[in-house]
Amino acid sequence: VIEINEDVVQACIRNDSDAYSRIFYETKEIVHGLVFKLLGPDHEVDDVVQNSFVELFRTLHLFQGKCKFSTWVYRVVYNVCLQHFRAKQRSRRHFLIDGKIDPDDCSSDGFNSDPKMLEEKQKREIIHRAILSLPMKFRAVVVLHDVEEKGLEQTAEILKKPVGTVKSRLFFARRELRKKLENSGAL
């Protein structure tokens, strides 16, 4: 739960560095989590997180308190991710493929890793990979609704789409996801 009141927002608008830090600490997990879940283990995740924070602070004066602060944070971060995703797609450098999860990476946990935990981690990665293979519009609803556990209405608010659209996207996204997970043996 983000606990940011109107005073902190106003202090930020006045360029108060303490207020910026407060918002940073309150929202850091959300921002980093959403970026990672939407873009995958990309080497540019940190850059996108940084851009998200800068965008968050830059547009803070536009927050009118009509929705929850967390909803607004999610929306800004989602927009930055979408922008990054589009820019990356547009760059057409298909030979530089990011976001691939190397199963060998699991060995980096060391020799003492519990095999059960390792298996669990591999499973998580398979699921994440399946989500990342979905088109962005489906990926966004799955991440926000099913992974981040936002309600239908809040997801709709974040994506600025009607609830009906979110529901239909969820349906198709889950169908696709199920198929992929069944193929990979995770389900």
Added chain:
Amino acid sequence: MNMKCKNTRKRFDEYRENILAPAIKKRVTDHLNSCDCCARYFSEQLDLLALCKKIDSPIKSKEEWEKLRGAVLADVFSQPLHSNAGAQSLTWWKNILGSPARRSFRFAYAALTVFLAIGAVFLFLPRDISIRRDSGQGDQKAPPLSHAFSLVTSQRTIIIKKNIDDTIRPMQPSGVLEKGDALQTLESGGALVRLDDKSAVRVMERSLLEIRSTSAGDQRYYIASGEAVFRVGKRGPGGRFSVSTPNAKCSVVGTLFKVKVTWDSIGRKPLTELVVAEGSVDFGAAIGENVHAIVSSGTFMTIDGNSPSIPDAVPSKEKTFREFDSLTTAVPADIPWSAKDSVREESEKEPRAAARLVKAGPSKESNASPGNKRAVENRVLTDSSAANKVSASDSAIILAESLYDSNKDQSALEIALPLATGNAADSAVCIKALSLMQRIYARQHRFEAEASVMEKLCALNIPELRKEMLLFEIASIKASDLHKYEEANAGLKRYLLKYPSGRFAEEALLKSAELSFITKDYTQAKEKYQSYADRYPKGGGAMAAADKMAYLCDVMYHDYPGAIGWYGRIIDNSSEDSDIANACFWRAQCWKKLGDAGKALRGYQDYVSRFPQGKWEKEARKNIQTNGFASTQSVNRAP
């Protein structure tokens, strides 16, 4: 009444989130109790959700978070924030006029606001008006200081005045700086800012200093990069003088000191160094963590990111004092007249001609009047040091790059544009300028301009590898952003002719085939897909090419044996179940069209057995029942 399965499944999320009306919720529960199929569906969905919830992001260490926070705040403080005051005031006005209060009250409120606003404007009018109004009683308000400055520059230097409105002007040899102005000095450059109260600021080369407040009681400066030496005059009671950097803040009362900001190799982490020659400075991190210390004369201290060092003595206190003293008091070094005059002349002709000024280097006009002493000297300078000219252009490029980095696209363009049209001698500068313009246009999503700049770049003497990439990129932009398919296709053809086995040849061939298909040039498309499939049988687009070939043979050319071959290739090699299922069905359809009922029947049976839930399952069963000869009207293939 019991609910239908379809309607029950539709309400899965609402049911789970408990946001259904009680009556509907009860009906869903009842249905789930009575329908095993829907109960299984709900349970499967819950399993999927449970799996999704397992995804979590990697944990960052405290140091990593701190590093990120430092970088974010450095970014935030290096750029002006919350700048859409116009939009905000508009919203505010809308709120007033659209409030549900009575109309007369609303307008009275608006009138009062306007009255107060006018009052505020009069209250904060510049000094001369307020003095006139208060004459006889003495001016209570501290007047803003004028920042008279003089140049300390050489021929290879350009100093630009960057105002808050994002315009760039070459600095006049004398003038007044205002709040929000910034000084950017280039290589071998420098500026001296003198204030009315005997304070002085010497901006060293390659530095960016912004004036944040010019009030006599509160003078604030910001150094984004580079270094500056400050001589602080006597402050009045409560008078403040502070210098901030992306990661530190120095507050002083009467002293002589230097602040230097450097960035790490990737430009993320600032390092601020403070050397105090006289008096003392309260030096601390920019972010309010109470990390600060009083640095006294003859000592220095650094803040690296957010970590401060312990204050240490400078090696030679007297030498430091003398150096700083001379920097802030000495008469500015004599400026070689050619550069000085070119600044003056250009700025008189056109105030926003910084780029032209840079491009010109030593005055061009000098060559036109050889009898003139200045002209002779100028020509000597021009001839003897061609490097100067290049270096002036290089400096301009550095400036444009720095403006681009701080998101001042328009200003960067103003500088890069004239440089990009340079002659062959300046081709290196021209390439740099064009590359910068390309990045600016790409950032602004001005694809047409981006493509045209890239075409210009291609014509220049750039490395072959880059040329190859540009050729491919131009075609890609035309195809995916400008939707000029024919031009894009021609570009790809050119690329393939020039680099038949280049780095992007595979992608170019597939794209070219797709573009031919989109523009309905099916013969070309077929040839290209065929060529792709032959050359890259294991390529990333092999299955897409096979699918398109099958479609073209089947639907466009009625070459059913050919289509059967391509469908077979998909069935054998594709990893996607949906593609295999479709290929199975369409292959059976092809056999049917060829009149081979036996093979068609086996094809349909194969499809039904492998994909019992497949899209064409009903159609396939119908064909099996009629021995492979059911009507095919409802199953026309789409590309």
